[in-house]
Structures are given as C-alpha cells and as structure tokens.
Amino acid sequence: MNSPHQTVITVRNLKVGYGETIILHNINFQVRQGEVFVILGGSGCGKSTLLKNLIGLYTPLEGEVWIEGEELTKAGEEQRRSLLRKFGVTYQSGALFGSMSVLENVRLPLDELTALAEPLKEMAALALLKLVGLAAAAGKFPSELSGGMQKRAAIARAMALGPRIVFLDEPSAGLDPVTSADLDRLIKELAHRFSITFVIVTHELASIYEIADRVIMLDSHERTIIEEGRPADLRDRSAHPWVRRFFNREPDAVTSGLHP
Amino acid sequence: MELNPQDELDLDLQFGPAGHARVAFGGRLNAETIVNCWERLQRALHDTKLQKLDVDASALRSCDGAGLALLRYMSMGRMTPGVSVSVGGLEAGLEQLFRSFTDQDYEMFRPPRAKCHPLPEEVGAAVRQAFSDLQQQVQFLGSVTRNLLPTLLNRQRMRWPQVCRVFETTGANAVPIVSLVSLLVGMIIAFEAAQPLAQFGAQMFVVNMIGLVMVRELGPLLAAVLLAGRSGSAFAAEIGTMKVSEELDALQTLGLDPIRCLVIQRITATILLTPLLTFYASFLGIAGGGLVALGLGFPLTLIFQQLTSAVHLSDIALATAKGLVFGAIVSAVGCLRGLQTQRGASAVGVSTTRAVVTSIVLIVIADAIFSVLFFVLKR
Numbered sequence: 001m002n003s004p005h006q007t008v009i010t011v012r013n014l015k016v017g018y019g020e021t022i023i024l025h026n027i028n029f030q031v032r033q034g035e036v037f038v039i040l041g042g043s044g045c046g047k048s049t050l051l052k053n054l055i056g057l058y059t060p061l062e063g064e065v066w067i068e069g070e071e072l073t074k075a076g077e078e079q080r081r082s083l084l085r086k087f088g089v090t091y092q093s094g095a096l097f098g099s100m101s102v103l104e105n106v107r108l109p110l111d112e113l114t115a116l117a118e119p120l121k122e123m124a125a126l127a128l129l130k131l132v133g134l135a136a137a138a139g140k141f142p143s144e145l146s147g148g149m150q151k152r153a154a155i156a157r158a159m160a161l162g163p164r165i166v167f168l169d170e171p172s173a174g175l176d177p178v179t180s181a182d183l184d185r186l187i188k189e190l191a192h193r194f195s196i197t198f199v200i201v202t203h204e205l206a207s208i209y210e211i212a213d214r215v216i217m218l219d220s221h222e223r224t225i226i227e228e229g230r231p232a233d234l235r236d237r238s239a240h241p242w243v244r245r246f247f248n249r250e251p252d253a254v255t256s257g258l259h260p
Numbered sequence: 261m262e263l264n265p266q267d268e269l270d271l272d273l274q275f276g277p278a279g280h281a282r283v284a285f286g287g288r289l290n291a292e293t294i295v296n297c298w299e300r301l302q303r304a305l306h307d308t309k310l311q312k313l314d315v316d317a318s319a320l321r322s323c324d325g326a327g328l329a330l331l332r333y334m335s336m337g338r339m340t341p342g343v344s345v346s347v348g349g350l351e352a353g354l355e356q357l358f359r360s361f362t363d364q365d366y367e368m369f370r371p372p373r374a375k376c377h378p379l380p381e382e383v384g385a386a387v388r389q390a391f392s393d394l395q396q397q398v399q400f401l402g403s404v405t406r407n408l409l410p411t412l413l414n415r416q417r418m419r420w421p422q423v424c425r426v427f428e429t430t431g432a433n434a435v436p437i438v439s440l441v442s443l444l445v446g447m448i449i450a451f452e453a454a455q456p457l458a459q460f461g462a463q464m465f466v467v468n469m470i471g472l473v474m475v476r477e478l479g480p481l482l483a484a485v486l487l488a489g490r491s492g493s494a495f496a497a498e499i500g501t502m503k504v505s506e507e508l509d510a511l512q513t514l515g516l517d518p519i520r521c522l523v524i525q526r527i528t529a530t531i532l533l534t535p536l537l538t539f540y541a542s543f544l545g546i547a548g549g550g551l552v553a554l555g556l557g558f559p560l561t562l563i564f565q566q567l568t569s570a571v572h573l574s575d576i577a578l579a580t581a582k583g584l585v586f587g588a589i590v591s592a593v594g595c596l597r598g599l600q601t602q603r604g605a606s607a608v609g610v611s612t613t614r615a616v617v618t619s620i621v622l623i624v625i626a627d628a629i630f631s632v633l634f635f636v637l638k639r
Contacts, residue, residue, distance in 0.1 A: 098605030103371055114291045116326055117298055119338065124291070124329035126369055127361040131325070139371030143604045162290045162324025193353045194324075 006033045008165060008197050009054070014063035016046065016053045022061065023049050026224045029216050033164075034195040036187065036211045038202060038231075041218035042246065047201045048092070048169055050218070054199065055089050055167050056080065068164065085113065087165040088158025092173055094150035096142035102129065102153045103138040109160040128156040132186060148179035152186065159190070165197045166190075172204040184210040205247065217243055269293035270319065273304050279311030283334075286319030289327030298330075301339065310343045318349030328358055336363045400596045403519045404527065411524045419525060426529035430491040431537060437490070442482055442541040446470060446548025449478075454556060463556065467563050468570035470549030475575045476634075479542030481627060483534060484586035486541075488619035492594035495526055496615035499598025500608040508599070523595040527588065534587025535580045542579060574638075582630055586623050593619045 007030045014027035023046040031037045041047050052058045054065055056072050065072045070083055096105050106125040110116055116124070129135045132152040142150055151171055158166050171187070172180040184207050190196050191211075202208065208215060208231050215234065217227040219242060227234050227243050235247035244250075270286030283301070287293070305313070315334055317323075323331075333339060335347045350358055377385075411417050450466050457463045499522060502508050508518050546567065553563050597615035601607045 101371065110291060110326065114326070115295045116291055120294065120298075120326060120329050120333060122370065123333055123366060124326040126366060127328050127332065128325045130361045130365055130369070131357065135365060135369040138369050141604075159325065160291075162326065193357065 007031070008033050008068050009037075009199065010064075010066040011054070012064045012066070014050075014053065014065065015061040016049055016058065017061055022223065024218065024223050025062075027063065029225065029228065031165075031197060031199060033197055034191060035213045036191050036198045036200065038200045038208055038212040038215040039218065040203060040208065040215045040246075042203065042220060045218045045220035046223070047203075047218060051167060051169055051199070051201050055087065056084065085161055086163055087167060088155075088161070088163040089167045090151065090154040090158045090169065090171065092170040094142065094147075094154040096145075096150055096153055096157070098142050101139050101141055102134060102145070105142070105153060106157045106160055109157065113161060125156075125160065128159055129153070131159075131190075132156045133182075146179075148175050148183060151175070151183060155186065155190075159196075163196070165199065168198060168200045168202075170202055171200060172202060172207045177206065180204065180207060181210070183207075187211050205249065217246070269297055271297045271300065273301075275308060279309055280314075281305070281308065281310050281312070282314045282316060284316040284319060286321075288322045289317075289320055289330065290322070290324040291326035294326055294330050305340050310340055313340055313343050313345045315345065315347040316349045317347065317354075320350070320354070323350075323354050328354070328361065331358060332361060332363070332366065336366070396600065397596065400519075400592070400599070404523060404592065407517065407520045407524055408527075411520050412528065417520065418528075419521075422525045423529045426526050427533055429494070430487065430526075430530055431533035434486060434490055434537065435540070438483060438486055438537055438541050439544050441486060442474075442479070442544035443548040445478060445482060446474060446545035446550075447552050448548075449473060449545075450549035450552035454552065464558060464562065464566060466556070467549060467553050467558070467566040470546055470553075471567045471571040472575065474542045474545035474549070475571050475579050477627070479545055480538045480579050480582035480586055481623065482545070483537040483541040483583065484590060484623045485620060487530070487534060487537065487587070488590045488594075488616050488623065491530065492590040492615045492619045493612045495591060495594030496597040496601075496611045497608055499523075499595055500601035500611040503599065503601045504603065504607060518599065523592075523599075526595055527591040530591035531584055531587040534590070535583030538579050538583035538586075578630065578634055582627065585626050585630075589622045589626060590619045593622065 009031035011027055011029050015022060015025040016027070017023040027050065039047050039050060049058065053060045054072075056065075060073060063073070067083055068086060070079060072080065072083055075083055096102070097108070100108065103122070103125050106128055107121050110121045110124060114121075126135060126138060129138050132155055134149060134152050134156065137145060137149060137153075142153070145153065155166070155168070155171075168187070171183055175183065187198055187200070188211055191198055198211075200211070212231050214229065215227075215231050216225045217234065217240075218224070219226040219240075221242075226240050227238055231247075234243055238244055238247075268287050269289055270284075272282075272284040272286070274282045274284075276282065283305075313334070315331065317331065320327075331347050331350075335345050337343055337345050347358070450470055453466050453469055454463055457465055457469075499508075499518075502522075511518050511521055550560075550563050550567075554560065594615045597611045597618065600614075601611040
C-alpha cells in the first residue's frame with residue numbers, strides 16, 4: 001500500500017511539443033500520494049499539452065514520466081495498458097459518450113475492462129453517481145445535463161476502475177461560481193476519503209486557493225516551470241513579476257490596445 | 261480506492277450453528293479482486309441454509325466503488341434471499357460512503373428498462389414526423405425561393421467567390437470519380453448488351469442503345485447519385501457542424517439569414533454544375549460503350565453514324581432539364597438536412613445519412629416523373 005507522501009508521479013527533464021515546435025522544456029516535478037497538484041499558467045502556455053504527455057496521449061520529445069514506479073514513456077503495450085488503468089482522466093468538455101446514458105457512460109470501463117458480475121456493475125456505477133450527486137440523472141443522456149453535471153459524470157466515469165490518480169483538464173471551465181465551488185468540494189472530498197491523487201490543469205484562481213496543495217506555474221515566454229509551491233506562498237512571496245500579476249489578476253499592458 | 265493486479269483480497273468464510281454464517285473481507289476489495297471471490301461466495305452461500313449472515317469488513321485496507329457495490333449487494337440480501345444480513349467493521353470514511361448509497365437509492369435511481377412502444381404509437385409518431393418534415397421542407401423551399409432572386413441580383417450578397425469554391429469542390433473535384441464510374445458503366449452495359457443483340461444480328465445497335473441510355477437516363481442519374489454521395493452529404497455535414505458549434509446562431513444574431521449566406525450559394529453552384537457533370541458522365545459512358553464497340557470490330561465512322569441517328573436534340577434537352585432538377589434536389593436536401601441537425605455527437609452523422617438517402621429517393625421519383633412527362637409529350 002502506498003503510504004501518504006509517497007511519490008506517485010515523477011517527471012524528469014520533460015520536453016514536449018509538436019514536431020519541430022518545442023512548447024515546454026526542462027520540466028521536472030514530483031507529485032505525492034493523496035495530493036491535489038495543480039498545473040497553472042496563462043492561456044496557450046502548454047498546460048493541456050503537458051497533461052496529454054503525462055497521460056500518454058502524446059509522446060514527449062525528451063524526458064521521462066514515471067507513474068507509480070513505472071515509466072510510461074518507455075512502457076510496452078501490455079505494461080502501458082496496465083499503467084493506464086491506474087489513473088482516470090476527465091477532459092475539458094467532459095467527453096461523455098453522447099449516445100450512451102450517464103449510467104452507461106460510467107459502466108463502460110467496468111463492462112469492458114473487468115469481469116464483474118452484471119448486477120455489481122450497475123450497482124457500482126450507481127454508487128459512483130450517488131457519490132458525485134448524480135444518481136437521479138442516471139438514465140439521462142449527456143446532452144440533457146448542464147455543464148457542471150457533465151463534469152461530475154465525467155469524474156464518476158474516471159473513478160469507475162478505482163484509480164489511484166485522477167487527471168482533470170480545466171474542471172471549472174465554463175461553470176458558474178456556485179457549481180465550480182461544488183466541484184471543488186467534491187474533488188477535496190474524493191482526495192481525502194479515497195486518498196486519490198489529483199493532477200489538475202486550471203487557471204481558475206478561486207479553485208486553486210480552495211483545492212490545491214501544491215502548484216507549478218508554467219510560463220509561455222520561458223516555456224518552462226517558473227514557480228512551484230503553495231498557492232498562497234506564490235501569491236505573497238514570488239520573485240517573478242508575472243506570477244504576482246497572475247495571482248493579483250493584474251492585466252498585461254501588452255495585450256490591451258485600449259491603453260497606449 | 262485502488263486497483264492493482266497484484267493486490268489481494270483475503271476472504272474468510274465461517275459457518276456456525278443455527279444457520280449463522282460470517283464472511284470476513286481483508287486486504288483490498290476492488291473491481292479486480294471481487295472477480296476471484298464472487299463465484300466462491302455465490303456457491304458457498306447459495307448451497308447453505310442460512311438464517312443470519314454477518315459481513316465483517318474490519319480488515320479491509322481499501323475499497324473502491326465496485327467493493328462498496330458488493331457490500332451493498334450482500335446487505336440487500338440479493339446473494340442470500342430471505343436471510344438477515346449485517347455489514348460492519350468498515351473504517352469510518354468508508355462506512356459513511358457505504359451508508360450514503362442505500363438499498364432505497366439503488367431501487368429509486370436504477371433507470372427503468374427501455375420499454376417497447378405499441379405499434380399504433382410508433383406509426384403515429386412516424387406519420388407525425390413525416391408531416392413535420394414535409395412542413396419544414398415546404399418552409400425551406402419557400403425561404404429559398406424568396407431569397408434566391410434578391411441574392412442573385414445583389415453581387416455583394418451573393419459572394420461569388422464562395423460559389424466558385426463550391427463549384428470547385430463539388431464539380432471539378434468530382435470529375436475523376438464521375439469519369440471512372442461512367443466509363444465503366446458504359447463498358448459494362450455494352451458488354452452485357454452485345455451478346456443478346458448478336459443473337460438477332462443487331463450487334464451494331466449496341467451504340468444506339470448506349471447513346472440513348474447514357475444521355476437520357478444513366479448520365480443524369482449517375483452524376484446526381486455521385487453528387488448526392490459526395491457533395492449533398494458534405495453540405496449537410498458542413499452546415500450541421502456549424503449548427504452544432506453555434507455558428508448558425510452567431511449568423512442570426514448578426515442579423516444574417518443562413519439561407520441567404522450559406523444555402524443560396526451552394527444551390528446556385530450545384531444547379532449550374534450538375535448539367536455539366538451530366539453531359540460529362542453521358543459522354544464518358546458513351547465513350548466506354550464506343551470502346552467496347554471498337555473492340556467488337558465496328559469502325560469509328562459507323563459508331564458515330566449510329567450515335568447521331570439515335571440521340572436527338574430533345575434527348576439532350578431532357579438530360580439538361582434532369583441535371584438542373586437533380587442538382588437542385590441534391591443541394592437543397594443537403595442544406596436542409598444540415599439546417600435540421602439536432603444536438604449531440606451523432607447528430608451530424610444522422611443529418612449526412614438523411615441527406616444522401618432523401619436525395620437519392622427524390623432523384624429517382626423525379627426521374628420517374630420525367631420519364632412519364634417525356635412519354636406523354638412525345639406521343
């Protein structure tokens with residue numbers, strides 16, 4: 001069993017990009033068991049690209065990604081499959097399957113990847129939906145759900161196989177503050193109750209203060225991590241002017257044509 | 261909440277006196293480990309007459325959603341009907357989660373099985389859908405007719421570069437596939453007809469037949485069906501995707517009519533190019549038949565003579581009329597299906613399929629009407 005504070009993700013000298021274009025380089029960090037770890041940065045700095053490299057959707061140009069002691073980037077097909085089952089992922093849009101009901105969406109990983117008995121699959125999917133507060137919407141289709149409900153359903157699906165790590169891409173994007181706060185509370189509860197490690201890509205300041213144990217800050221000019229630490233520390237003590245501006249929501253003079 | 265193939269579940273089953281049994285879970289209870297203990301539990305508990313079952317989860321180190329589901333399944337008595345079951349010993353956090361999903365929750369939130377609607381209800385819904393579809397088609401036709409002339413006459417509104425783009429993608433890019441299919445169809449018909457006609461000493465009339473069939477029927481049909489498959493579907497997909505991504509809403513809120521901005525250009529371009537494609541398909545089909553006739557030993561001059569004696573100007577006029585009508589059908593149906601796209605991931609696919617199917621059905625119906633009209637006019 002993993003003890004608390006044990007490292008579950010290690011990223012070493014990662015360089016990511018597309019073809020010749022390097023988006024981020026020299027990325028190094030570690031994530032500990034049960035931690036809510038936030039990847040932070042302005043729009044277009046490569047947060048989502050980094051996430052896709054961490055979960056094996058893209059292959060990094062250089063470097064290593066270790067998940068629970070196994071290297072994802074160099075894993076063979078079988079090892080990779082077993083590694084992928086150790087974590088769940090939710091995407092910015094929720095990415096629920098539109099042709100399936102919410103219950104079927106959550107059941108899908110159980111149907112495809114486990115040999116559980118039929119009644120248990122349905123019960124497990126319903127239990128997860130109850131956990132995220134969506135049991136009453138089990139028979140609905142994703143198009144009938146609000147944005148916040150879709151995100152919660154996606155989290156339930158990501159948790160279907162009982163992962164140790166869950167990656168979330170912009171969970172609060174497009175949600176109202178109340179729904180966003182509900183989602184934050186759910187993430188905190190899940191991290192606390194099940195000791196799940198969350199790796200979250202976001203730029204919602206309110207969420208960061210609420211949920212993050214530790215953050216890394218990416219910068220699109222330097223194309224690497226410019227800060228790492230607790231959100232309050234970064235806000236109050238960062239030596240980097242852009243980080244301070246980010247946390248204090250100060251506009252960037254360069255991007256506005258209204259104030260010459 | 262964990263899952264690891266190496267993780268293990270400890271299961272201890274004890275049967276006491278007076279129908280009392282105790283199941284103790286230890287280690288990890290998750291989707292992977294439950295599979296191994298499920299059969300054993302089912303067999304052992306099913307074959308024994310029980311009064312009371314205690315489930316002890318005090319030695320559990322971790323439990324996921326599937327584990328909680330198993331505990332709830334047992335506590336509901338589904339594994340041991342009629343037996344009093346108690347689950348205890350869960351760690352405080354898990355206990356809270358276990359209590360949060362009750363037997364009543366399972367019964368209440370379980371979606372009902374999809375029920376079959378009675379036949380009259382299904383027929384009624386289909387008829388209602390057909391009428392609603394017809395109404396939308398008439399509205400669309402009215403809207404296109406109302407917008408056509410004002411848009412055509414206004415150079416800025418018409419946006420001819422867009423018409424040219426449609427002309428290229430729908431017409432010029434379709435030339436290779438139309439060439440191949442028409443040439444092969446012409447050759448196939450000539451081959452199939454040559455032998456039976458030879459039995460009557462009429463093999464030289466293969467060219468007459470190919471000429472008439474390709475100009476009056478197959479040229480327009482082939483061009484229209486290929487156009488429906490290639491471009492009608494593309495119109496539906498393009499406009500459907502725009503609708504799903506709210507681009508049509510954006511147009512409307514800018515005060516622009518999607519019919520005027522997106523549909524008129526596509527319909528105009530397709531109506532203009534379909535007769536050309538029709539002639540091209542007819543020509544290639546005749547060329548295919550001619551090649552077969554050459555292969556059968558007929559001289560080129562005879563082939564040409566037979567062709568000019570069989571195909572008249574009225575046949576070419578009919579082909580032109582068919583091309584214009586078929587082009588209008590394919591483009592209008594493609595655009596209409598695109599505009600009718602519903603929400604959801606599969607909506608664009610549904611619109612595309614509907615565009616192709618409706619186009620082909622309407623083309624065949626229109627072709628039948630043309631045949632009857634031509635027959636009556638020629639009498």
